[in-house]
Amino acid sequence: MSDCVLCDAVAGTALASIVYQGDVVIAIMSIGPINPGHVMVIPEKHVPYLAEMDESTGMHLFRITMRMAQVIRDSGVTCEGMNLFLANGEAAFQDIFHLHLHVFRRFKGDSFRLDADWSVRPPRQEPDDIAARSSSTHQLLL
Numbered sequence: 001m002s003d004c005v006l007c008d009a010v011a012g013t014a015l016a017s018i019v020y021q022g023d024v025v026i027a028i029m030s031i032g033p034i035n036p037g038h039v040m041v042i043p044e045k046h047v048p049y050l051a052e053m054d055e056s057t058g059m060h061l062f063r064i065t066m067r068m069a070q071v072i073r074d075s076g077v078t079c080e081g082m083n084l085f086l087a088n089g090e091a092a093f094q095d096i097f098h099l100h101l102h103v104f105r106r107f108k109g110d111s112f113r114l115d116a117d118w119s120v121r122p123p124r125q126e127p128d129d130i131a132a133r134s135s136s137t138h139q140l141l142l
Contacts, residue, residue, distance in 0.1 A: 027042070
């Protein structure tokens with residue numbers, strides 16, 4: 001066994017309910033689901049954080065995530081909406097440091113909540129300043 005439960009799931013040495021297994025990513029049912037049908041899409045290669053994943057893997061991860069969202073919708077469970085959730089870093093609630101993208105169905109009255117005051121908005125200059133700093137710092141990404 002490794003020190004990473006998701007590496008163990010990918011390797012088949014930990015119990016996992018596999019929905020999809022390819023050469024780049026695997027999709028498994030969450031053992032702590034937000035709602036029944038909660039899937040996690042995981043790169044097969046151990047990657048702790050989003051910025052450490054190569055673009056090719058990221059594109060494949062999202063492609064399979066899109067397919068898993070449709071699989072959940074087609075499974076017959078009540079599904080009025082869908083969330084994708086990626087916890088990237090401890091402050092963002094990441095507790096398993098092998099990147100994984102959660103795909104879970106939503107319906108009116110479910111118990112999932114994001115606690116934030118969405119009515120609070122910064123002065124217009126603040127997002128403009130951050131956008132300017134970000135775009136000038138990372139021109140090579142374009």
